Amino acid sequence: MGVVVKKVELSWLDRTYVWPVMKGMSITFGHFIRQLLTPTSKRFTIQYPEMKKDMPEGYRGLHELKRFEDGAIKCVACFMCQEACPARCISIEAEEFSDLNITQGFEEKRPAKFDIDMLRCIYCGMCEEACPKDAIWLRKDYEVAAYDRLSMQYGKWDLMNTYAEADGKERISQDPTPSVLRRTIAL
Amino acid sequence: MGWASPRVALPGNPPMDMLASLLHLTPATFWMVSKVVIVFFGVFLLASVWTWVERRGSAMIQDRIGPNRALLFGKWPLLGLSQLAADGIKFFFKEDLVPADANKGLFWLAPFLAFVPALIGFAVIPFGRSFESGGQMYHLSVLDPGNGMGLLYPMAIGGMAVYGVLVAAWSSNNKWSILGGMRASAAMVSYEIGMTLAVVSIFMTTGGYDPSEVIAAQGHLPWAWNIVHQPLGFIVFFTCMFAETNRLPFDFAEGESEIVAGFNTEYGSMKFSLLALAEYSHLMTASALVATLYFGGWQVPFIVNPPVLLSVGCFLAKMLFFAWVFVWIRWTLPRFRYDQLMHLGWKVMLPLSMANLVFHAWRLSQGH
Numbered sequence: 001m002g003v004v005v006k007k008v009e010l011s012w013l014d015r016t017y018v019w020p021v022m023k024g025m026s027i028t029f030g031h032f033i034r035q036l037l038t039p040t041s042k043r044f045t046i047q048y049p050e051m052k053k054d055m056p057e058g059y060r061g062l063h064e065l066k067r068f069e070d071g072a073i074k075c076v077a078c079f080m081c082q083e084a085c086p087a088r089c090i091s092i093e094a095e096e097f098s099d100l101n102i103t104q105g106f107e108e109k110r111p112a113k114f115d116i117d118m119l120r121c122i123y124c125g126m127c128e129e130a131c132p133k134d135a136i137w138l139r140k141d142y143e144v145a146a147y148d149r150l151s152m153q154y155g156k157w158d159l160m161n162t163y164a165e166a167d168g169k170e171r172i173s174q175d176p177t178p179s180v181l182r183r184t185i186a187l
Numbered sequence: 188m189g190w191a192s193p194r195v196a197l198p199g200n201p202p203m204d205m206l207a208s209l210l211h212l213t214p215a216t217f218w219m220v221s222k223v224v225i226v227f228f229g230v231f232l233l234a235s236v237w238t239w240v241e242r243r244g245s246a247m248i249q250d251r252i253g254p255n256r257a258l259l260f261g262k263w264p265l266l267g268l269s270q271l272a273a274d275g276i277k278f279f280f281k282e283d284l285v286p287a288d289a290n291k292g293l294f295w296l297a298p299f300l301a302f303v304p305a306l307i308g309f310a311v312i313p314f315g316r317s318f319e320s321g322g323q324m325y326h327l328s329v330l331d332p333g334n335g336m337g338l339l340y341p342m343a344i345g346g347m348a349v350y351g352v353l354v355a356a357w358s359s360n361n362k363w364s365i366l367g368g369m370r371a372s373a374a375m376v377s378y379e380i381g382m383t384l385a386v387v388s389i390f391m392t393t394g395g396y397d398p399s400e401v402i403a404a405q406g407h408l409p410w411a412w413n414i415v416h417q418p419l420g421f422i423v424f425f426t427c428m429f430a431e432t433n434r435l436p437f438d439f440a441e442g443e444s445e446i447v448a449g450f451n452t453e454y455g456s457m458k459f460s461l462l463a464l465a466e467y468s469h470l471m472t473a474s475a476l477v478a479t480l481y482f483g484g485w486q487v488p489f490i491v492n493p494p495v496l497l498s499v500g501c502f503l504a505k506m507l508f509f510a511w512v513f514v515w516i517r518w519t520l521p522r523f524r525y526d527q528l529m530h531l532g533w534k535v536m537l538p539l540s541m542a543n544l545v546f547h548a549w550r551l552s553q554g555h
């Protein structure tokens with residue numbers, strides 16, 4: 001079916017061309033003045049290194065491995081996220097340990113190694129969906145970049161500390177739970 | 188002479204005479220040389236500053252921010268003005284590439300052919316009130332009035348400017364360039380006539396074609412300026428100036444969305460920068476012409492015989508305002524189609540300027 005194109009009838013004033021040009025110029029000048037008087041912080045442009053975009057709710061950025069109040073890792077090394085990951089970028093090695101801290105039970109399992117290859121990750125959030133313990137989250141941080149490939153291999157402690165850094169908490173490099181190691185399981 | 192003049196260090200005053208004698212020049216020669224330096228260096232400087240105005244202004248018009256990252260000595264962004272220095276340095280140190288099949292000599296010559304006419308067109312335009320000091324008249328224009336060329340000179344030189352574009356286009360041996368150069372020369376031919384006829388009607392009502400006569404005839408009252416008497420002529424002249432300076436909405440020679448970059452497709456480094464500067468110098472000369480012809484030149488509204496510095500300031504204000512209008516229009520209007528430009532040139536601008544000419548001739552014959 002064809003579309004009937006309606007021809008716009010221009011008034012004689014519009015056909016002089018001078019008047020519409022003046023109207024256009026008043027519009028652009030309005031923009032000019034408005035932009036000139038707006039302080040830099042309120043303009044549309046986000047001037048990146050100084051200003052950062054507030055990411056919307058549900059934005060999927062850098063991962064975080066959650067911790068308990070006492071600092072112990074929440075992850076129980078169930079491999080659910082590793083299975084769910086479509087990019088196959090999570091690799092976990094689990095270990096068994098005897099926890100002397102009563103709050104977390106006695107016999108426990110936790111990741112000995114928890115690596116995510118950020119170069120392969122597509123930030124789909126499937127790991128977050130799959131986790132039964134809510135132990136892995138995707139933060140809003142989007143500045144995941146490095147000068148070499150090796151720095152993009154995030155290990156267990158890196159992932160736990162993405163959380164500490166953004167919230168101003170103390171960085172940790174050791175599980176605070178005193179434990180006796182039993183054996184390591186690799187899938 | 189106004190109250191401000193005794194304080195101004197002008198020729199005829201001891202400091203200038205001393206400087207002249209130090210350089211073993213007569214005051215007149217010294218005055219001439221300093222005028223040349225001030226005018227050409229000033230236009231050059233304004234042209235380069237105007238690249239900044241264009242970039243920041245267009246950014247503001249489009250709700251952007253524009254260049255603001257270059258830092259002078261790693262510290263001062265100066266509202267983006269440092270970008271000028273950064274660009275200059277960059278252009279100087281870029282590889283100066285000449286295409287293998289280009290006509291080397293002409294390829295080198297073209298930027299100068301574009302730049303020089305754009306700059307020397309300014310020579311006859313008075314940028315301030317003439318004054319008398321120590322029994323001698325001093326004129327604030329490079330060529331003194333009464334040189335016999337008057338405003339015919341910038342018109343002729345303006346027509347020369349297209350050679351720069353054409354030679355640049357032809358010598359680079361590139362199809363886009365040739366198309367651009369061809370468009371520029373066609374636009375020049377079709378707009379020069381309308382523009383000149385508009386100016387002729389000013390010569391007619393003035394009774395002379397010397398810029399100082401044109402300015403004197405307009406007087407200090409804004410409603411006696413030519414813009415009020417010849418609004419039609421102004422519209423024609425101003426429109427043709429856009430075609431003449433090759434700027435949007437008539438920038439067919441460049442037309443980056445159609446023919447890559449038109450005549451300067453093959454140009455890089457300092458040669459490109461010179462072509463760009465030529466465009467801005469041309470823009471400055473064009474706005475000075477508009478100010479002189481239609482807005483009373485250096486005349487200050489409501490002040491008879493203004494102080495010299497005030498008249499210079501007023502001329503600068505008018506000129507820069509029109510230079511800003513050039514930028515403003517560029518970021519308001521889209522480019523015309525090529526046949527629309529030809530249509531506008533031959534079927535609208537030319538008849539309009541003829542009607543304008545005939546109307547003023549008739550008015551003159553009625554004794555107005």
Ligand code: SF4
Pocket residue numbers: 084085086087088089090116120121122123124125126127128
């Ligand atoms: S976000 Fe997606 S791709 Fe990245 S680790 Fe999680 S499941 Fe894998």
Ligand code: SF4
Pocket residue numbers: 074075076077078079080081082092130131132133134135136
């Ligand atoms: S992060 Fe969650 S899903 Fe992945 S191994 Fe740990 S507990 Fe299981």
